[in-house]
Amino acid sequence: MLKELDGLAVQEIFCLGDIATPGPWPSEVLDVLDALDIQAVMGNTDHWLLAADDRVVSDAPEMNAISRWASSGIGDQRREGLAELPKVIEIEPGNDLHLLMFHGSPLSTTDVMSERTPERDILEALNEFGANVGIGGHTHVQMIREFDAVLMINLGSVGLGGTGPGTPDLPPVQPASTADFAVIDVSGGEVATELYRLPLDVAVMIEAAGITGMPHLDWWASIWSRSR
Numbered sequence: 027m028l029k030e031l032d033g034l035a036v037q038e039i040f041c042l043g044d045i046a047t048p049g050p051w052p053s054e055v056l057d058v059l060d061a062l063d064i065q066a067v068m069g070n071t072d073h074w075l076l077a078a079d080d081r082v083v084s085d086a087p088e089m090n091a092i093s094r095w096a097s098s099g100i101g102d103q104r105r106e107g108l109a110e111l112p113k114v115i116e117i118e119p120g121n122d123l124h125l126l127m128f129h130g131s132p133l134s135t136t137d138v139m140s141e142r143t144p145e146r147d148i149l150e151a152l153n154e155f156g157a158n159v160g161i162g163g164h165t166h167v168q169m170i171r172e173f174d175a176v177l178m179i180n181l182g183s184v185g186l187g188g189t190g191p192g193t194p195d196l197p198p199v200q201p202a203s204t205a206d207f208a209v210i211d212v213s214g215g216e217v218a219t220e221l222y223r224l225p226l227d228v229a230v231m232i233e234a235a236g237i238t239g240m241p242h243l244d245w246w247a248s249i250w251s252r253s254r
Contacts, residue, residue: 027184027205027207027224028058028062030222030224031207031209034209036209038065039062039064039065040064040065040066040067040115040127040161041059041064041065041066041067042066042067042069042127042128042129042161042162042163042181043066043067043068043069043070043071043072043111043128043129043135043163043164044069044070044071044072044129044163044164044183044185045059045066045069045071045072045108046071046072046075046096046100046108047071047072047074047075047092047093047096047097048071048089048092048093048096048246049096049185049240049246050234050235050238050240050243050246051235051238052075052096052099052100053099053100053101053104056100056104056107065115066111067111067112067113067114067115067127067128067129068108068111068112068113068129068135069129069135069163069164070129070130070135070136070164071083071093072108072111072135073135074093074097075093075096075097075100075105075108076097076105076108076109077093077097079094079097086245088241088242088245088246091241091242092240092241092242092246095239095240095241096240113128113129113132113135114126114127114128114132114155115127115128116155116157119212120215121212121215121216122158123158123159123212123215123217124155124156124157124158124159125157125159125161125210125212126152126155126157126159126160126161127161127162128160128161128162128163129162129163129164130162130163130164131151131162132151132152132154132155132157132160133151133154135164136164136191137151137164138164138165138191138193138195138196139151139160139162139164139165139178139180140165140167140169140180140193140195140196141169141171141195142195142196143195145173148160148171148173148176148178149173149176152176152178158175158176158177159176159177159178159179159217160176160177160178160179161179161180161181161208161210162178162179162180162181163180163181163182163183164190164191165180165190165191165196166182166183166186166187166188166189166190166191166206167180167182167188167190167196167197168180168181168182168187168206168208168221168223170219170221177217177219179208179210179219181206181207181208181221182206182207182208182221182223183206184205184206184207185202185205186202186249187200187202187203187204187205187206187223188200188201188202188204188206189201189202189249201249201250202226202249202250203225203226203228203250204223204224204225204226205223205224205226206221206222206223206224207221207222208220208221208222209222226250228250231250232247232250235247
């Protein structure tokens with residue numbers, strides 16, 4: 027994905043949460059964000075890495091174990107950095123545009139904004155910040171919705187495209203096989219959005235994950251193996 031972005035000559039990269047878990051390379055992902063000076067917002071799984079060792083963060087015991095493993099592995103300094111992540115990032119590039127980036131919604135990392143979310147709910151959430159462009163994640167489902175002068179975008183998920191929280195207002199969970207992201211251009215005074223889905227070499231990724239020591243590797247791999 028980073029090579030693709032280099033080719034697109036983007037000026038800034040933003041990460042909309044769920045940065046380092048569930049996955050076998052939590053420290054490495056955080057190192058990449060630091061090296062490339064990528065701004066990020068807090069996601070719900072980032073909260074999990076700040077939880078006490080005995081706290082249950084998920085209904086899946088495997089997910090709890092993976093999160094505890096990741097939290098231990100990233101160390102105190104990186105956890106402190108995660109704790110300081112903002113819930114929103116605001117950008118006003120001119121021409122009356124006010125972009126608001128967040129994970130679930132501007133108010134909560136676990137809120138779901140989907141194709142079926144009532145228009146009034148989205149507009150009320152964005153109006154809290156005076157924003158006319160909302161950019162979110164959490165659902166792992168790409169989306170562009172437009173309401174008169176207001177735009178709501180979901181980028182999808184680089185790590186688990188289509189495999190999100192699985193709430194009733196979302197499409198059925200799909201096997202993860204792509205890295206999803208969006209490129210948003212505001213240089214012309216308007217918002218031009220291009221959604222991308224890049225195929226992943228799932229077999230190579232799972233093989234590489236096998237030497238990381240992440241617990242419940244087979245459970246994690248099952249999210250992907252259906253799409254190989």
